[in-house]
Amino acid sequence: MQNATSACFVRPVLVVPPERPDKPEEACGVYAVMAADQPVANLAYFGLYALQHRGQESAGIAVFGEDDQVRMHKDMGLVSQVFDQEVLERLPGFLAIGHNRYSTTGSSKVCNAQPVLLNTRLGPFALAHNGNLVNAAELRHELADLASELTSTTDSELIAFAVQQAVNGGLAWDAAIRQAAGRCRGAFSLVIGTPEGLFALRDGHGIRPLVFGHLGDTHQAQWVVSSETCGLDIIGASFDDDVQPGEVIHFRQGDPTPQRSRWIEEPAKLCVFEMIYFARPDSRFFGESLYSYRVRIGEVLARETPVAADIVIGVPDSGIPAAIGYSQVSGIPFGDGLIKNRYVGRTFIQPTQAMREAGIRVKLNPLPDVLAGKRVVVIDDSIVRGTTSRKLVAALRDAGATEVHMRISSPPVTHPCFYGIDTDTQDQLIAARLTLEEIAAHLGVDSLAYLTKEGMVEAAQAHSGHFCTACFDGAYPIEMDEAVRASKLRLEPAGLAAARPLAAAAAP
Ligand code: SF4
Structure with missing residues (x-):
């Protein structure tokens, strides 16, 4: 006879500690x-x-x-x-x-x-x-x-x-x-x-x-x-x-x-993060829906960062179009491996620690039926601190994924935003502190790769020169007083980020 514990199936649930979320937050x-x-x-x-x-x-x-x-x-x-x-x-x-x-x-x-x-x-x-x-x-x-x-x-x-x-x-x-x-x-x-x-x-x-x-x-x-x-x-x-x-x-x-x-x-200098992540996918920028733009980003990402795998999944909602694009170019089937509780809302918009803690705990749930025994490519739009991503990877493995290959549909975020997006200070941005290999080890993935800045520009097609990309390259279009810069740019001017070259595409 089975004992009660072994007969009980416990579905892994993504649990995130009470700290700032792993995403920039809209204004x-x-x-x-x-x-x-x-x-x-x-x-x-x-x-x-x-x-x-x-x-x-x-x-x-x-x-x-x-x-x-x-x-x-x-x-x-x-x-x-x-x-x-x-x-x-x-x-x-x-x-x-x-x-x-x-x-x-x-x-x-x-x-x-x-x-x-x-x-x-x-x-x-x-x-x-x-x-x-x-x-x-x-x-x-x-x-x-x-x-x-x-x-x-x-x-x-x-x-x-x-x-x-x-x-x-x-x-x-x-x-x-x-x-x-x-x-x-x-x-x-x-x-x-x-x-x-x-x-x-x-x-x-x-x-x-x-x-x-x-x-x-x-x-x-x-x-x-x-x-x-x-x-x-x-x-x-x-x-x-x-x-x-x-x-x-x-x-x-x-x-x-x-x-x-x-x-x-x-x-x-439109904020490029509006294109990648913030704005709604059905909103149109430069005469095109952001859904189409994000699918194209996924296509570029697949060309830049190929990997052998059985399924491509996106982190809902903003990672989904890029996952579809990745699937189309790579030929790896797209699947719904993560289910989002749509009644929780975009929890990362909530400003207090306690609110975030309460909100994000029930947001994402992996589907073992889809993931078990598979080599999984998971597409997310960005990594800020790495905390959510680390928990996500663990949850995917708990759900039975045999390999987890993370692909990010934006370049590494190495600089904070001063223009209306609530990002962490620079010393809290994981890509400003760690090399690609160190980040991959921290997240526990089999491989990790980001979209290159050139790939992001390629996906933007004719409008590539019209974006603020400062959180990826530190090229702030509007000058700031030293006190303002110092409030968030805590690794500068020492140039730790620059001294830590982040390869944009990791070898699987
Ligand atoms: S630094 Fe520029 S690209 Fe980055 S979030 Fe702010 S406005 Fe957008």
Whole structure:
């Protein structure tokens, strides 16, 4: 007779210790709808819902009413937790500004939720920001006179105060917004609602994305601005164009022609991690869905890092398209070897240690039926610290994988981000400290290989020169003060990362 223990089948479950997650974390989503005779608060609700992956700490909507009042509701939590129909009905009007937040500057608390709503001599305005300023301390010093009025610890409020100061100093909205933008250094995609309509603006490099489109016919002048195109799709809005890097667009009520102009000319440097991992796969960048781009990355990865194996699996969700591409080129069958609990959410967006610990423990579960007895290629989009990957490899082996070959669909992350993505300090980035062989040994894989930077560029095709790739090569497009650099670049200038050459492709 079998004893009770041996008869009991225990499926391996991925358990991650209570520490920072093994992924960079996205900043925010911004959204705006200007459409007379439409329930703009409801439309903004759906838009923010589509952008939920960009920030899960807080959500807010400010609405400009026909009675010249601005009504706002914002709170901690997911969009579906912050708003219900009763709340949305208390937000009537023609122009809505919305925001989902993940904190990169300022802690996770309701006073830091956006939009930021301020008054001026020309009336109120509401501002929502995605990105991160690298001169926030300097700007705070410049705005010292307003220090007693600051209600948050965010750089977004500083941008709003710069706009307010410019308007109250005598400038019109357009000039005030340009002047305020000129005082900011860093990444900022902004939507700003004013009594004279909606403004959308990106920093000179366009580090964070921002697109616009319209509802109905363009002559109806019903405009929508969103961090990603998935925010247009969800309400049936047509895509018109990106807000270009360094561009400011003024959408006026009833005017079918937005006023577009540059406030600064700089080379485009969209965050390449938006392409690889952050943005939703159904969002379109450069006229193509990110799903297609990520499949192509997997194809390049397969050509660069071949290995003999029985099955290719992806780490859900963002590793799946690259795994499909890897499978197509290698001829190794693709399979679903990891099941994600879709009701846990993107746990790595949660900012506190305790929240992460609670969230990630139930996120991924390997399928022994698919993995047992197989040589497995597992594709993930990135490794930051290596903690999650190490647990993942152990779980795959527990599920019966005979070999585990890890392939990463981005180059090694050796440098922290200062532009709105919450990455660790450099000394915590595993690829900044260890060689490829050391990382492979730490993870317990049979082989490990990363996409090369050249491969990443190849997959980007015609747009290869238009990306910030600083977390892979340290080529920061926006200069930072030494104090800012020192806050995260803890291995520089000693150049430990440079002194530790990471071969991009390991021999299996
Ligand atoms: S440093 Fe990395 S994460 Fe930050 S904007 Fe540049 S590519 Fe994106």
